[in-house]
Amino acid sequence: MIRVREAREEDVGQIREIFLAVYGTDYPHRELYDELWLKRSVFTDDALILVAEDTESGRVVGTASVLFDFGAHSDLVGEFGRLAVHPDYRRLQVGNLLMEKRLEAIQNRLHVGLVVARTVHPYAQRISLSHGFIATGFLPLKHTFHHRESFALLARYFGDALALRRNNPRIIPEAYSLAGCVMSQPPLTPDFIVDEDSAPYPSGGDYTIEQLQAEGYPALLRIERGRVRNREVFGPIRLDYGFFKLQARQTSYFLARCGGQIVGAVGYTMDPVERTVRVFELISLADDVVRFLLAELERKCREELGIDYIEIDVSAYAPRMQRTLLELNFLPVAYVPAMVFYQVERLDIVKMVRLNRLQELGTLGLTEPVQAVADIVMRGFSTCVIAPRMAQAIKEMPLFHGMNSEQAGRLAGACSVREIGDGERLFAQHDPADRLYLVLQGRVAITGGSPPGPIGTVRAGETCGEVSLLSARPHSATATTEGPVEAAELLQRDLADLIRRRPDIGVIIYRNLAIGLGDKLSRSSLARLEHDLVAADMLHPASESATAEP
Numbered sequence: 001m002i003r004v005r006e007a008r009e010e011d012v013g014q015i016r017e018i019f020l021a022v023y024g025t026d027y028p029h030r031e032l033y034d035e036l037w038l039k040r041s042v043f044t045d046d047a048l049i050l051v052a053e054d055t056e057s058g059r060v061v062g063t064a065s066v067l068f069d070f071g072a073h074s075d076l077v078g079e080f081g082r083l084a085v086h087p088d089y090r091r092l093q094v095g096n097l098l099m100e101k102r103l104e105a106i107q108n109r110l111h112v113g114l115v116v117a118r119t120v121h122p123y124a125q126r127i128s129l130s131h132g133f134i135a136t137g138f139l140p141l142k143h144t145f146h147h148r149e150s151f152a153l154l155a156r157y158f159g160d161a162l163a164l165r166r167n168n169p170r171i172i173p174e175a176y177s178l179a180g181c182v183m184s185q186p187p188l189t190p191d192f193i194v195d196e197d198s199a200p201y202p203s204g205g206d207y208t209i210e211q212l213q214a215e216g217y218p219a220l221l222r223i224e225r226g227r228v229r230n231r232e233v234f235g236p237i238r239l240d241y242g243f244f245k246l247q248a249r250q251t252s253y254f255l256a257r258c259g260g261q262i263v264g265a266v267g268y269t270m271d272p273v274e275r276t277v278r279v280f281e282l283i284s285l286a287d288d289v290v291r292f293l294l295a296e297l298e299r300k301c302r303e304e305l306g307i308d309y310i311e312i313d314v315s316a317y318a319p320r321m322q323r324t325l326l327e328l329n330f331l332p333v334a335y336v337p338a339m340v341f342y343q344v345e346r347l348d349i350v351k352m353v354r355l356n357r358l359q360e361l362g363t364l365g366l367t368e369p370v371q372a373v374a375d376i377v378m379r380g381f382s383t384c385v386i387a388p389r390m391a392q393a394i395k396e397m398p399l400f401h402g403m404n405s406e407q408a409g410r411l412a413g414a415c416s417v418r419e420i421g422d423g424e425r426l427f428a429q430h431d432p433a434d435r436l437y438l439v440l441q442g443r444v445a446i447t448g449g450s451p452p453g454p455i456g457t458v459r460a461g462e463t464c465g466e467v468s469l470l471s472a473r474p475h476s477a478t479a480t481t482e483g484p485v486e487a488a489e490l491l492q493r494d495l496a497d498l499i500r501r502r503p504d505i506g507v508i509i510y511r512n513l514a515i516g517l518g519d520k521l522s523r524s525s526l527a528r529l530e531h532d533l534v535a536a537d538m539l540h541p542a543s544e545s546a547t548a549e550p
Contacts, residue, residue, distance in 0.1 A: 001056065002094055004101040007049035007063065012038045014060035015051065022084045026146065050101055052085070052094045061089040064098040066106055075341045076111040083124060095127050103131060111161035111346065112338060115154040122365040128154045129367060134185040137334020137351055138374035140361060140381065142309060144274050150361050152370040153334045153351070162187065164346045165338040169316035170195045172323050173501060174413055175332040175350050177376045182335045185369070194501055198319035200327050205258065205288040209296050212253035212265065219262045220255065220283065232318035234340045234349060235280020239267065251280070254297055256289050264289035266297050270305065277301050279312040291324055298328050298354060308357045313339070316348035330354045331380045355381065379416045390415065390488055393440055399463050399512050407505050414498050415488040426464065426479040433468035433475055435491045442485030448477035457482070470513055
């Protein structure tokens with residue numbers, strides 16, 4: 001029989017053995033194997049540590065925790081972490097039992113519970129989903145185990161969390177699909193506003209950057225208390241914790257100075273083992289300081305600190321900050337409703353990440369809800385890599401003639417790129433049309449008729465499938481690759497969403513489609529007329545005398 005109870009000092013050695021059995025001896029975070037560190041974790045008020053015990057043998061066979069300092073002190077956010085079951089006791093529902101007991105223990109202590117679940121297998125995801133958590137994000141290459149792994153982010157709400165939530169967040173279009181996917185899950189209801197117009201924070205200003213020292217702390221604290229009214233960046237730490245407590249928490253600030261005066265700062269924590277940085281606070285006296293600080297932090301992480309992964313939680317009500325980070329190649333990876341308690345209400349956040357070193361994700365074991373979120377997130381990263389090249393290609397395609405760089409970039413952001421092998425069929429004659437293809441490299445043969453015969457070839461810089469898609473009719477021909485093809489794929493639902501939000505883009509596409517169809521019709525009519533004239537000439541050859549001048 002298995003029972004779950006709170007961990008005691010005498011359990012520490014067995015907890016360590018479970019971690020060794022689950023994570024292996026080469027796990028980079030050695031503190032998990034440090035009995036003194038584990039003992040402190042058992043006694044701290046900032047964490048709840050549970051163990052699963054086999055009552056017959058007295059053996060500890062599993063452990064799980066809730067970390068209460070995941071959010072700021074007043075945020076009432078906790079992370080459900082470190083659920084580990086000894087391999088000898090898997091498939092005996094030990095993980096489910098640990099989750100149930102954790103939920104019982106925290107009912108009156110949290111508004112929001114988060115699970116950061118591994119994706120190399122679906123076990124933690126399944127347990128969380130079966131206990132009322134919803135998929136809110138996919139964090140690519142976030143943590144290092146034996147190699148960098150991706151994680152799923154799931155959330156559950158307790159008490160008055162959703163009743164205190166501020167309605168109608170304002171998000172940039174690039175976060176729309178992710179927010180829609182998350183907010184469509186019960187008990188949530190989509191209520192966000194897509195902000196097309198907010199400009200990013202500007203560049204400019206003659207600033208220098210330096211690390212925060214003790215003597216700069218009072219001046220920075222005065223700026224924060226006098227100027228920070230509507231926070232746009234959130235994290236588990238605040239400047240007013242005190243300089244020495246910030247140092248103890250391994251946090252740092254970069255200061256921006258102008259003429260010797262401090263005019264802003266960005267706070268961050270760095271994990272040198274994981275090679276990750278998390279931004280938790282940004283303070284500024286002018287708009288252009290915001291962009292300067294973020295750009296300098298990003299540059300230092302990439303060029304000097306060897307950081308692979310930078311993460312920042314942005315207010316879902318701050319589209320300017322979202323847009324600024326997007327221009328610095330941060331992309332939305334999670335949308336967490338009611339994540340932050342600020343003043344008298346709970347705010348949604350958009351978690352944005354910059355990956356400085358893209359690599360293969362490896363084999364993933366994802367549940368269906370997490371897969372839906374992961375598809376959206378990874379499409380964004382794929383688009384980020386190829387977006388500049390694709391945006392230029394889009395501007396040169398006849399269907400998109402007349403688009404400016406911003407419009408082409410927005411359209412590129414709605415596409416995903418596929419590598420397609422030789423001889424693969426993109427669509428067949430009479431198939432329903434649900435997407436169009438923008439050929440970036442290679443050739444596609446178009447065949448049709450009865451019996452089937454060649455009609456033409458679509459080459460790099462051209463599109464196929466657009467007429468059927470935009471006219472809502474089945475395909476009139478078959479498209480098959482001739483050799484390897486790289487193509488951008490634009491789904492009908494994504495195009496419809498884009499045109500609904502950006503009718504100016506829709507006007508260009510439909511205008512060019514009409515012009516293209518008109519050109520094809522004209523060419524077809526001229527061809528038929530030429531054919532008819534040739535046929536008539538062959539049947540009734542004119543004599544020289546009939547056409548000569550009298």
